[in-house]
Amino acid sequence: MSQPAPTLQSMTGFARSEGIAEGLAWAWELRSVNGRGLDLRLRLPTGFEALEPATRTALQAAFKRGNVSANLTIRAEAAPALAPDPAALEQVLTLALDLARRIPGAPVPRAEALLALPGVLRPATAEVSETTRATQSAAIRAGLDDAIAGLRDSRAAEGARLGQVLSALLAEITTLRATAAEQAAGQPEAQRARMLENLAALLEGQSLPEDRIAQEVALLASRSDVREELDRLSAHIEAAHALLAEAVAVGRRLDFLVQEFNREANTLCSKSAALSLTDTGLRLKAAIEQLREQVQNLE
Numbered sequence: 001m002s003q004p005a006p007t008l009q010s011m012t013g014f015a016r017s018e019g020i021a022e023g024l025a026w027a028w029e030l031r032s033v034n035g036r037g038l039d040l041r042l043r044l045p046t047g048f049e050a051l052e053p054a055t056r057t058a059l060q061a062a063f064k065r066g067n068v069s070a071n072l073t074i075r076a077e078a079a080p081a082l083a084p085d086p087a088a089l090e091q092v093l094t095l096a097l098d099l100a101r102r103i104p105g106a107p108v109p110r111a112e113a114l115l116a117l118p119g120v121l122r123p124a125t126a127e128v129s130e131t132t133r134a135t136q137s138a139a140i141r142a143g144l145d146d147a148i149a150g151l152r153d154s155r156a157a158e159g160a161r162l163g164q165v166l167s168a169l170l171a172e173i174t175t176l177r178a179t180a181a182e183q184a185a186g187q188p189e190a191q192r193a194r195m196l197e198n199l200a201a202l203l204e205g206q207s208l209p210e211d212r213i214a215q216e217v218a219l220l221a222s223r224s225d226v227r228e229e230l231d232r233l234s235a236h237i238e239a240a241h242a243l244l245a246e247a248v249a250v251g252r253r254l255d256f257l258v259q260e261f262n263r264e265a266n267t268l269c270s271k272s273a274a275l276s277l278t279d280t281g282l283r284l285k286a287a288i289e290q291l292r293e294q295v296q297n298l299e
Helices: 049-062 086-102 111-115 132-182 187-203 208-226 227-246 249-271 275-295
Strands: 013-021 024-033 038-043 066-074 081-082 120-122
Touching: 013 132, 024 132, 038 049, 038 187, 049 066, 049 081, 049 132, 066 086, 066 132, 120 249, 132 249, 132 275, 227 249
Parallel strands: 038 066
Antiparallel strands: 013 024, 024 066, 081 120
């Protein structure tokens, strides 16, 4: 059975899963944004701190990069029963009876008025059996797996969109590279002719040794020859396509590769002796910058 083709993963996504187990409603919310590494931030309600190690392990296994936050909310389905707080009830009853004795003709405090006072009635703490707690915890952990799968799908959908954008930018860079190659083809010869013309004007009939002129022309030609930069840029484009096809956790490597793209474009501009080639080099740098910005969204 063939394995599914790898897909690019963005570092941006959102997923939610929820359910009810043994009268306990739970909901997981996972969010992910760009990050240099993998940064996990967990928010678990009181009483469920024991889930943190397993939650952290599951997230680390699923994701390699990104700032990932996981938030678990818990809510009891049934409203908790109320029970009087003996100490609080005794205190307010003593105060109320004492006050009634000190005021002539005052009525005896009514029970419902006392029970309505803040702090007298509190939610009854129901004991949860180990079996019930285990069932609830298992459902919550399963819900975490569903949320992780949803976040992976969300990041994959965003990754597919990024893949299309990156492919389009690489196609634009390839076209600009071909344009630069055409514009630079005659640059060394044009530089040589311009140099000889300038020398002739400066010397005004005088002459320099042929070997000296040949040396200067050769040096000028080497300084204006951008074939090596263009060849390296072609190699970088091929490497970028290969990484996009590899897909899995390639964001950091692509980021480093784009730095090499930019280095070649900078050298091309610095060696340019024609306005047309300089313009192409600047457009090339702009496309590479867009590529860099998009690559930084990849896992």
